[in-house]
Amino acid sequence: MSPRGGGRLPGMTTPHAQVLRRRGRGTETDVVNDGAFGWADVEVRLRAGESASWLSVASGGAVHCRPLFAAWSGEAFVFASKASALKTRLLAAAGRGSLAVDLGDAHLVAEGPARRWTSRADLERASRALREVFDWPTEVAGDELDAPYAAPTSGGPPFQAWALTPETVLVLPTDDGAEPTRFTFA
Numbered sequence: 429m430s431p432r433g434g435g436r437l438p439g440m441t442t443p444h445a446q447v448l449r450r451r452g453r454g455t456e457t458d459v460v461n462d463g464a465f466g467w468a469d470v471e472v473r474l475r476a477g478e479s480a481s482w483l484s485v486a487s488g489g490a491v492h493c494r495p496l497f498a499a500w501s502g503e504a505f506v507f508a509s510k511a512s513a514l515k516t517r518l519l520a521a522a523g524r525g526s527l528a529v530d531l532g533d534a535h536l537v538a539e540g541p542a543r544r545w546t547s548r549a550d551l552e553r554a555s556r557a558l559r560e561v562f563d564w565p566t567e568v569a570g571d572e573l574d575a576p577y578a579a580p581t582s583g584g585p586p587f588q589a590w591a592l593t594p595e596t597v598l599v600l601p602t603d604d605g606a607e608p609t610r611f612t613f614a
Contacts, residue, residue, distance in 0.1 A: 474500035499561035508587035554589035
């Protein structure tokens with residue numbers, strides 16, 4: 429994959445897209461648009477490194493939501509989290525999460541299983557994705573990622589690498605340029 433470029437991993441299939449028609453008073457539009465979002469276009473936006481993300485994990489009836497940098501790797505959203513962080517403990521217990529991403533002219537919500545990446549190959553993929561998308565230089569250190577710097581609120585390195593693999597992705601436009609679209613992954 430080229431830096432900041434699109435790129436699905438070999439063997440990954442394109443998800444099924446379903447247009448979600450707007451219904452209800454005040455939601456109809458006379459604007460002619462291109463219909464559904466295309467997944468390839470969504471991937472390009474995700475790989476541009478210009479999006480803000482929020483991870484949500486449910487636990488015991490409450491929802492824990494925190495901002496983070498989630499890099500689309502071509503198969504999963506990859507992010508780093510301090511071992512002592514509450515979101516890390518909740519992810520380990522729940523094994524699932526939801527990721528909201530602001531793409532500017534659309535909002536994306538991905539839901540699916542989350543798992544910690546610990547193998548050297550997975551950690552190298554996570555490090556590569558974080559560098560390509562956000563230009564964040566991380567390196568493998570045992571079963572975690574180390575970095576020369578991190579977000580001020582992160583608690584500092586080292587970090588565990590996590591991947592949220594989407595089962596469902598909703599892309600909701602903020603204008604009339606496209607229709608709301610649901611992607612389902614096999």
